[in-house]
Amino acid sequence: MNVLLSFAAALVSLRLAGLLARSRHYAWAGGVLSFAAAAGAMAWGAAHGWDALSFRVWYLAGALLSAPLLGVGSLLLWGRRWAAPVGLVYVGLAAGIAVVMPVHGAFGSTSVPHAQDHIDALPRVVAIAASSLGTVAVIVVAAATLRRRALGNALVVAAVAAAAAASALTQTTVAAAAACFALAAALLYAAVRV
Numbered sequence: 001m002n003v004l005l006s007f008a009a010a011l012v013s014l015r016l017a018g019l020l021a022r023s024r025h026y027a028w029a030g031g032v033l034s035f036a037a038a039a040g041a042m043a044w045g046a047a048h049g050w051d052a053l054s055f056r057v058w059y060l061a062g063a064l065l066s067a068p069l070l071g072v073g074s075l076l077l078w079g080r081r082w083a084a085p086v087g088l089v090y091v092g093l094a095a096g097i098a099v100v101m102p103v104h105g106a107f108g109s110t111s112v113p114h115a116q117d118h119i120d121a122l123p124r125v126v127a128i129a130a131s132s133l134g135t136v137a138v139i140v141v142a143a144a145t146l147r148r149r150a151l152g153n154a155l156v157v158a159a160v161a162a163a164a165a166a167s168a169l170t171q172t173t174v175a176a177a178a179a180c181f182a183l184a185a186a187l188l189y190a191a192v193r194v
Contacts, residue, residue, distance in 0.1 A: 002110070002174040006043035009182035010036045016185040025192055027073035027087055031066050032188060035163070035181040038062030042112060042174050050107040055118060060098035062170070063115065063127040065091065066163055070188070071134030074141040074156065083137075090130065097123050112170040112177070131167075135160055155191035159184045 013036035020029035041058035048054075072087035101123045107113060115124055138160045142153035166180035 002046040002178070003043050005175045006039045006046055006178040009039035009178035009185075010043060012182040013039060013185040016189040019189060020192060023192055025073060025077075027069050027076055027084070028188055028192070030091070031069035031073060032185045034061040034066040034069060035166075035185050036061075038066065038166075039178050039181045042170065042178060045112065046110045046174055049110055050113050052103040052107070055103060055107065055113055056098050056101075058112070059101075059115065059119070059123070059127070060094060062167060064094040064098060064123075064130060067131035067134035067138075067160070068094070069134070070156075070160060070163070071137030074138045078141045078145060094126070094130070097126055112174055135164070149194070152191045152194040155187050155194060159187035159191065162187060 013032050017029045017032040017036060020026075020032055038058050038061040041054045041061065044054045045058070068090055069087065072083045072090075075083035101119050103118050105113075105118045107118075115127075138156060142157050146153050162180045162184035166177045166184060169177035169180060
């Protein structure tokens, strides 16, 4: 069941990322594409067991990229053009961290691995800081523009909440985490359509 739900979440997120990119919401499309990659890595890990490569993909997409890209997308919609180059630099930094971070410990199951068991503190601190800043950016922009886009902003905040729930649930139930990734992608797409 975990494999099917994770794979379905990856497909839904991938489709919605394409629709967001077509509407020129590139940073949000990147965030939703990150949901797709994280859900795909969860499907792979649930089906074949986790290894260092699937863990790196999952960590890059789910922990390092998704929330920061949503924050960049919100800032860009708010007219803060400086967010685009900052976001691009951060994506490069995050990719570099994911490629070079030492991954240690044994991967012996189909459960999502605990980051603290496999990577050092620096990648975890970067992920926490970047995700926190991305989430704060989404909430600040939603609050600042609430009068103009009440429903759209509510959907964006709900999408971020669903993404946060997905992150929290990966350690307990992969199926629920995958469903939350798909829900976050759908809510974000609905916010753009509104």
